[in-house]
Amino acid sequence: MRLITGNDLATGDVIWWTGSDWSRHVAQAVDAGKDGEAIAAREEAALRVNGPYVIDATPGPLGPVPLHIKDRIRASGPTVRPDLAVQPLDAKAGNWVI
């Protein structure tokens, strides 16, 4: 599956395309299929995202999991500061980053 991610223009927060909006939680990201680049361009032009790009991911039990470690770290926060991590929507979710 292919996800769209980028940063919020004003805050810099990592955000994920949900199909209709943007979320801080990768668990809410949807497969953008072949439309990823077009959606990214449209959303960036509308100032709803900064620097969007399309990544590969695999479906997981709690939602999509980015394939590359860099995007997994983007999704969760620095591995060395769990106190600053993006808290998962499901409190029982394990650590799938590394």
Next chain:
Amino acid sequence: MYRYDEYDQAMVDARVAEFRDQVERRLSGAMSEDQFKPLRLMNGLYLQLHAYMLRVAIPYGTLDGRQMRMLASIARDYDRGYGHFTTRQNLQFNWIKLADTPDILAKLATVEMHAIQTSGNCIRNISSDQFAGAAADEVADPRPYAELLRQWSTFHPEFSLLPRKFKIAVIGADEDRAALKLHDIGLKLVKNEAGELGFEVYAGGGQGRTPMVAPLIREFIAATEFVSYLEACLRVYNRYGRRDNMYKARIKILIHEIGADEYRAQVEEEFQHVKTLGLDPPAAELERIAAMFALPPLDAGAPADIDRSDPDFALWLDAQVVPHKVSGHSIVTISLKPSGGIPGDASADQIDLMADLAERYSHDELRITHAQNVVLPHVRNADLYAVWQALDEAGLGAANLDLLGDIIACPGLDYCALANARSIPLAQKLSERFDAARQRDIGELKLKISGCINACGHHHAGHIGILGVDRKGEENYQLSFGGSGAEDASVGRIIGPGFSEDGVVDAVEKAIETYRGLREEGERFLDTYRRVGPEPFKAAIYA
């Protein structure tokens, strides 16, 4: 400490106002990211993995309590309660909001600070010896000259769009505490046979993907002419530096390709012209600046004796404290490397505490080191115990300066958009693997970790260097030995195939045990490695 004059303040204030307008235009959509990016970078604002990152300049690593407190205040009010001290003696905030940035810069301007030229292809923050002005072994305090260079290089119209970034270091001592020869230009204060003050000039050093130790370009340039000479050095680079390939655009590549002799000859020719232009400041201006760096009033009659009866205090003294040039006083290095901690990180409360200690015990002066520690340069020996107690209570009492635990590490893949692998977890595991007693037994060992080939963690200059790479989507770590950023500067050599994260920790341990088995009296790890070569280490690691 240098104090802004009306021109400095007006320039910085104007830059804040200009950037505020640029941010507003970006947020409104009047400016695209492609248009905005070079403007934000000129103001030290990056977009990293998780958020915007603001890099604040700390000129030549010197600041006072008021400035340190402002950094703590920004960490608390606009970031997530901490800051990261960098290998360029700067401070980075990792969680900045774009909309807040103009207000942050405005607050910095109120304490004579900014983020100008902490990014971009320009002359970056001038770095220096963290013991400047306090060290017994220096010819003269290098900071007045570093300040002159700050003024010369700030908004220099000819050098604002260089082929690549440009880093200058200035020192005044024989012991190189600033990695002088790994800079684009390194300036070392010396006296000539006539007793005149001037500089040895080294050019074309650097790290990154093509590490090089800078050759000596000029044995002596008088301090009265050095600005003109640097202008000539930069002009030749600006003219011939390669703009067609960013990986070959640093001055080290130019000097390597045309040769030091040719570069030197071209600089000399340019210098003959430049020095007719009157660029060097009048002596009165240098004296005005130098007066602001005068040694604070220290009592040379202060008692020199230190009560070492507390064993933990004694260990800290031996590791973190060196004599000041004025009797009865010491230079204290505060370790930002607790066991298992994040090298260079300090909480807002810790930053405030260091400001308190500077104001109370160090004549309101602090220094940031390129090894990501903090220095109190002027402490009475009689106050050392109180300083240690306060530091220890705040988690800043580690006694590991220049030992294995004093690891330089870049932010790596935990924060940096350019990184290929994480650096910090490795530093944490290594500092935990070797306890304090073991580190003392090993002795001086400079271990440096970079998360990518850009080498912000100075791995090339590590006695042991570790470089994180991406191998088919997995983190992998290359190990190198024999580097040094000191006066015996050298570039480390890769020892063999790379390792996993845990594998490289084990490999470091095997290398150190090999050293312990081979070392002769007084030898550091680096000395033993240089004497016996890589083979015994290879044999142990890859057995």
